[in-house]
Amino acid sequence: MSKLVVLTMFLFSIELIPEKKCYDPGEVFILRAKDKNVILKDRAIGPIKSEGDFNLFLVAGDLFEKKTSIYLPETRKTLILNICKKEFPVRKYYFPKELVDLSPEDLKRANEEKERFDRIWETINEKSYLEGSFLLPVTGIIKFNFGERRFMNDEERSPHTGIDIHTDEGTPVMASERGIVVFAGNTFFGGNSIVIDHGMGIYTMYFHLKEMFVKEGEVVERGKIIGSVGKTGRATGPHLHWGLRVAGARADPISLLEVFKKLEKKR
Ligand SMILES: [Zn+2]
CATH class of the missing domain: 2.60.40 (Immunoglobulin-like)
Structure with missing residues (x-):
């Protein structure tokens, strides 16, 4: 300093x-x-x-x-x-070309979903739902950390902006803190996805869920079971992708706990 x-x-x-x-x-x-x-x-x-x-x-x-x-x-x-x-670690994936190259319809859908999410991150809710601190939404093995670089068939893609917590399919997923559900639906990449607005520009997201137990507009308490671990969307196995935005910034959820x-x- x-x-x-x-x-x-x-x-x-x-x-x-x-x-x-x-x-x-x-x-x-x-x-x-x-x-x-x-x-x-x-x-x-x-x-x-x-x-x-x-x-x-x-x-x-x-x-x-x-x-x-x-x-x-x-x-x-x-x-x-x-x-x-x-320097973030590099991850390389190899998939058949047809699974990597999106069809025009899928690309259109993914872009529309990205725009919808971007509008959410840009919104700063003046109401704070926070009660205390945040909790890890599910316990498991963190296999893929925040910021890691991704290459698909040797082509660099967007970096990983959350953490992947691997555990059994169907394991309950908790709300990390009190907040209001601003998105609960199916997206191309995230599969069954939930976004919670905690107020003051803080959002947590929960992707690849098997089941979702909450609806948009619902206020959820810290620790409430909002869904279960799955492999919906673009996921190679059951895990929870847990992400965080702070006033639009792509932030590391582990540092939020710390x-x-x-x-x-x-x-
Ligand atoms: Zn992930």
């Missing part, structure tokens, strides 16, 4: 949890300040909770970002946080 950032934080009592020289791509962190909101990419984000005169904001840089800049309107300061350089542990330790 630069001397200027440290000095600014000292003068204006801004705290970052965890405090680091640089953050991993997509790493989630908490900013503690007196401001009522923070500005991230021209959008105002409200606090996830208050502690006396201070507010706590959940922020993350995007997977591909080199720096994250956060403006504090009342403190009138811009914090510029460095993102560390990280940041709340660090916060609890500090209190």
Whole structure:
């Protein structure tokens, strides 16, 4: 962290949890300040909770970002946080060509679904549904991590923007935190997919489900069984793809679990 950032934080009592020289791509962190909101990419984000005169904001840089800049309107300061350089592992898959090349209809469908999801990530719900911390939606073996690069038949595809938790088909999947279901339906890549809006720009997603037990518009409590592990959509075996967006940024869900542990330790 630069001397200027440290000095600014000292003068204006801004705290970052965890405090680091640089953050991993997509790493989630908490900013503690007196401001009522923070500005991230021209959008105002409200606090996830208050502690006396201070507010706590959940922020993350995007997977591909080199720096994250956060403006504090009342403190009138811009914090510029460095993102560390990280080499992600490469995964190579080989499939018959007809399974990789999408038909015009499938491509149209996949693009429409991507647009619908993008509209969801762009929406920042001012209402916070958060109660405490997030939980791992299902236990299993994490075989494919956030940010890993994918090659299909030697052609680079989009990186992995969630984690894959492998376990038996039919294993119950829980809501990671309290929130409102903003998507529950079938998509080309994700199969049976659920997206939960936790408020303040925080969304978790649950893909490849076998069954879905919730509907759009339903408020779900932390730990509620929302579906079961499956292999619907483009999945080679039963697993849960668990993803996270924070104010539009593709963020690492594991760091979301860790940041709340660090916060609890500090209190
Ligand atoms: Zn995945």
